[in-house]
Amino acid sequence: MPVLVDPAPRGAARTGVVQVKICGLRTAADVDAAARAGARYGGFVFFPKSPRHLEIDAAAALAAEAPVGLAKVALVVNPSDADLDALLARMPVDILQLHGRETPARVTEIRTRTGLPVMKAVGIAEATDLPAIAAYEAVADQILVDAKPPREATLPGGNGLAFNWRLLQGRVWRKPWMLAGGLTPETVGEAIRLTGAAQVDVSSGVESAPGVKDAGAIADFVAAAQQA
Numbered sequence: 001m002p003v004l005v006d007p008a009p010r011g012a013a014r015t016g017v018v019q020v021k022i023c024g025l026r027t028a029a030d031v032d033a034a035a036r037a038g039a040r041y042g043g044f045v046f047f048p049k050s051p052r053h054l055e056i057d058a059a060a061a062l063a064a065e066a067p068v069g070l071a072k073v074a075l076v077v078n079p080s081d082a083d084l085d086a087l088l089a090r091m092p093v094d095i096l097q098l099h100g101r102e103t104p105a106r107v108t109e110i111r112t113r114t115g116l117p118v119m120k121a122v123g124i125a126e127a128t129d130l131p132a133i134a135a136y137e138a139v140a141d142q143i144l145v146d147a148k149p150p151r152e153a154t155l156p157g158g159n160g161l162a163f164n165w166r167l168l169q170g171r172v173w174r175k176p177w178m179l180a181g182g183l184t185p186e187t188v189g190e191a192i193r194l195t196g197a198a199q200v201d202v203s204s205g206v207e208s209a210p211g212v213k214d215a216g217a218i219a220d221f222v223a224a225a226q227q228a
């Protein structure tokens with residue numbers, strides 16, 4: 001599996017087909033639905049408080065059967081070295097998604113230690129949150145631009161919450177980035193048009209219940225993103 005970097009990552013001047021990540025895959029049918037729909041990335045969540053959480057062996061079994069074209073993204077939150085060692089000893093992972101309070105120094109450490117591409121999530125609610133993206137693009141391979149979770153939220157992501165996409169208009173970053181946060185088959189086209197995102201990520205927006213993926217919604221989401 002080659003390192004996944006979008007050919008035209010630098011902001012609004014998007015060219016080519018939008019690449020899609022379907023996050024929170026929990027069953028073989030979910031993996032199949034994502035791959036058949038044309039998703040580029042499949043996300044596996046390792047966060048026990050999430051309805052999408054998987055034990056390592058369950059995720060490893062799904063990952064082993066995933067088609068080559070679907071990059072396997074392991075979503076972890078403030079992982080210790082021991083957590084990472086345990087995960088990577090048992091599961092083939094193409095990209096690590098860091099979705100906690102990992103500092104830029106910790107991102108560098110994890111990238112060096114694991115040798116894997118790292119995608120760092122940055123939460124956005126207002127313009128003052130944007131400078132964090134620059135700090136992380138210096139050290140991560142990709143940035144996941146997500147909605148900032150509300151203070152009372154149990155999950156650091158996967159809350160089905162969108163942010164004001166206009167905040168990203170005209171912004172240019174050096175590294176590839178992916179738009180996330182409350183996207184749905186109905187809204188992803190507008191989100192892409194407003195932000196110029198070349199990559200998008202969804203979890204709640206393609207579910208019939210928390211943690212239960214809907215194959216039809218996955219197909220609709222990927223089609224809408226690719227047609228935007």
Ligand SMILES: O=C(O)c1ccccc1N[C@@H]1O[C@H](COP(=O)(O)O)[C@@H](O)[C@H]1O
Pocket residue numbers: 023024043045047050051052053075077099144146155156157158159160161180181182183201202203204205
């Ligand atoms: O999906 C989860 O349960 C989750 C848990 C902990 C951290 C992140 C999580 N999901 C990520 O959040 C964004 C947005 O998700 P949504 O589409 O708004 O539901 C996405 O990147 C997921 O990978």
